[in-house]
Amino acid sequence: MPPKRKNHSAIRVEEVGMEVDAVSDSGSEDEARRRAQNRRAKPQRKAKKVSEDDEDDEDEAPRKKGRRKKTKPQDSDEGDEEDKRSVKRKTSRKKAKEESDEESEEDKKKRRKQGTAGSKKDQEEQNKEKGNVKGKQGKDKGGEKDKKKKNGKISSSSSSSSSSSGSDEESLSEGEMEALKEQVEEKKKLIATLRNKPWRMKRRLVLLKEAQEFVEKFEGALGKGKGRKLYAYKVMMAKKLIKFKRDFENFKTACIPWEQKIKEVESHFGSSVASYFIFLRWMYGLNMVLFGLMFGLVVLPEIIMGLPYGSIPRKTVPREEQETAMDFSVLNDFGGYIKYSFLFYGYFNNNRRIGLLQFRLPLSYLLVGVGIFGYSLMVVIRTMARNANEGGDGAEEGEFTFSWKMFTSWDYLIGNPETADNKYASITTSFKESILDEQENQKDENIHLRRFLRVLANFLIMCSLGGSGYLIYFVVKRSQDFAKMEKENLSWLEKNEVEFVMSLLGLVCPPLFETIAELEDYHPRIALKWQLGRIFALFLGNLYTFLFALFDEVNEKLETEKSIKNATDWAFEQYYTNYSSHYNTTDVPPPNVHPADVLRGPCWEDAVGIGFVKLIVSDMQVTYLTILIGDFARAVIVRFLNYCWCWDLEAGFPSYGEFDISGNVLGLIFNQGMIWMGAFYAPGLVGLNVLRLLSSMYYQCWAVMCCNVPHERVFKASRSNNFYMGLLLLVLFLSLLPVVYTIMTVSPSFDCGPFSGQGKMYDVIMETIEQDLPPFLANIFTYATNPGLILPAVLLMVLAIYYLNAVSKGYQNANLDLKKKMKMARDEEKNRRNNKDSTNEVMKDLEDLLPNKSLIPPPVEEEPPPDVIVDKGAKSPKIKPGAAARGVNLQKDVSLAAPNPRAPVTRAPGPRRGPPGNARSPQPGPGRGRGRGRGGHPSR
């Protein structure tokens, strides 16, 4: 569009300060038309309550008219952008063109008139009309000046004011200052929210530029006197901050990995499968942070500043294990060197401070262990809150069934013909289903049989849940017996029984549940929910049985540990007494025993850590193997055996696998739960998990792309992914419990880990408070941990919860009430319409009963149709004057042009060109609630 660009350049030149008049006059005819349309569109838009800024823009337009006394109707880019935006609103270009001449003529006249009248008054009046309460009054000059810059309105006539404003700039009064400040703020807001406006890019760019220039120009002028420097500094800092934020954003997006991979999956499988990968990526990010915390604050300091390997018993492989410590079988069980490495709790020393930095490792260990939970909680809850905002607020089920189906069922992500085909099919089916449902709402069936079957199914599932729980408990118990036996006598199966059984259960039970669920005959969506709930219960049950069994083991270990501790103490005592009696001195050197030979306890923390690590690893192995066999091998067989098989393998029985979204997500969630639980006992677990997530991202992406087919029907389990987030939160909470329990109550091993020697792990904090903090702080802490203070606090929280709960219930009720009212109003109106069409029997009867005058006055009823007709008619390029005349109502005339006597109008107004005031003022038509003022022509 060459002419427009010309205008652009004109703007720029002018804003620099030169006055170029001639150039900007280009294409005046064309632009006049646009502006005319623009004006026409305004009131309507207002009624549609577009954003505030928008109103602001509109508000300016008439004012300008006041200023521009004798200009040709040369228009701004703003105007023409605006009109483009309102394309849909406009009837059609052709018609607009027809009208344009007339419009521009009117404009000119109007302007002439208004120009003679005091422009200020006019403006204020208009302001009021527009309902704009932005306090723009009393800043005539400043405002005008701004506006010129703001809009880049570069009209040659207003250049006079610009020249005057130039001289005024030095002496801005207080009021002007305020006004200016407001304007600047407004502009800033505009810049910040520009991207949210449904405008064309070109318009946005122009507006942005203007706003920026305006801000640039006037921001500096705002500071005054003493505050000036400070203000300038603040402005500069703000700018820097914005720039920094932008750079940071850029950096952040640059860091987000796998965008392309996910996109590929998305376009192949639609948003539902991709949501798993997005979740996986999110999990990866979370784990990276946890990893950073764990390694940065715990593992690295210990490696760098702590004692090296082999210096103390806990960092040395005991003598009897040393020959086998490097064997693969041992390492595979995380024994040997791995057990005595920084991957596990036992490796860490209990020196209060280590290294040059006097790093408090035990304290840091505890804080990080708890901090991991804190951070995860925060992130999960924040994500949930954000999702809650994004996800629909969930109207009642069934309120918008068809609308939603129609407008949101297509997945814009799909970019693969096959998936698209599936999607079309599934949409069609779902529509047909809904139609069927709608037609025969209740199917009469044998409800007793179904009930019985459902009860039976639930019973079966409870049985299998209980059975799996018992199996795990049994196996863990047995493994403890095995652990006491000689290692060499045990087979691989016996050594890894627990993990094996747990993975197997996780593998077998979900399909079993699915089979049982067939009995219930639920709608697939509901069935999926049940299925998820059951799998969740299974995993949770398994995990907790595992934990309880583990606790038994821990208690046992604590017993043995006690005896060993006694033995060592006794040995020490013996040694000391012997030494002192032998050499007759009280200055006894520590016994010279090689660290590998020292008698040591079983270190239950290590055992727990190893248990979790084993679990994770075996889980990973099973998952990967399942994918390899269940998906890849199946796909290969189906693909290649299909050439020589009796039936069609691809379409028939085995076919290709589908990606099991819910199962995978649940697996991920539980894996994360184990990480949270185990991380305290095995700091290396977080690193392991990062590796696992990384590999599964690539592996599963590959698997899904190469061996799975798009779903035929997708039923999302939930309205938003907050469902899974909620599960994650639950798992997080459940995994928090045992860890905190051990920290607070179980006494740590005496000879391994950072808390050795303490009564409870928690004592590290108390110790720090007592020794390192100033006494008054310590006092505060003591008070704070006093039950007398905690109890009231808990009570207070409970009360707060109760109160908030009550409030939310109240809101809910109010909401329901409003909804009911709305529905009633709708029904009423509908009835009335139907009444008119004589379809509503009851109303018709009523009508017959009632005397004539009590009926709703017919004109009101009559009104909507012409309304519609005008609208429809306006679509055709040629409009008849008659249509407009009919549209004319007895409306109070408050438009800008009110005082102007007009030339007779020969053409119809645009369909939606009500006077601006009408949009808000009550409508004369009593029955019509719609705020569409059909203003008609003011001049009549």
Add this chain to the structure above:
Amino acid sequence: MGNKQTIFTAQQLDSYQDCTYFTRKEILRLFDRYRDLAPQLVPLDYTCQPDVKLPYELIGSMPELKDNPFRQRIAEVFSDDGEGNMTLDDFLDMFSVLSEMAPRDLKAYYAFKIYDFNNDDFLCKSDLEKTLNKLTRNELTEDEVRMVCEKVIDESDLDNDGRLSLEDFQTMIVRAPDFLSTFHIRI
């Protein structure tokens, strides 16, 4: 990225970032995508804002849009001339609205425009029928189509004028659980 810098000036990039939901990397990537559609047409230097438009045939053949039943509408709505021929600005605009970051209201506004086939600012029955037929590839019978359209209007038409206005559409769509996740194209 010395080479890439010359496509846009820093200022242009900044303004684009202000006007869209993209970061500079994404803008450059989008430019590459745009240019890949017709390397011979699109210059590598956008500092002087060349007047380039890609015809709808090219835009519609992008893999992101290729299988979308509404691709023509999308292109029409976002193009300056209303016929699907797009400048780079339009192109950025389109993907900005369809990006993950765009707010619900903006998306709803454009979704409304997309489904408004005859540009009359209302979703009337014919629009709904067209939408439905595109969604189901004309597999529903006429009766079914009519019934579904009636149901839709019945559900969502709050002011009872027999068609959906933007407000009706927005009230309906902001509650839809899947709208944000499906009205979205990743770049």
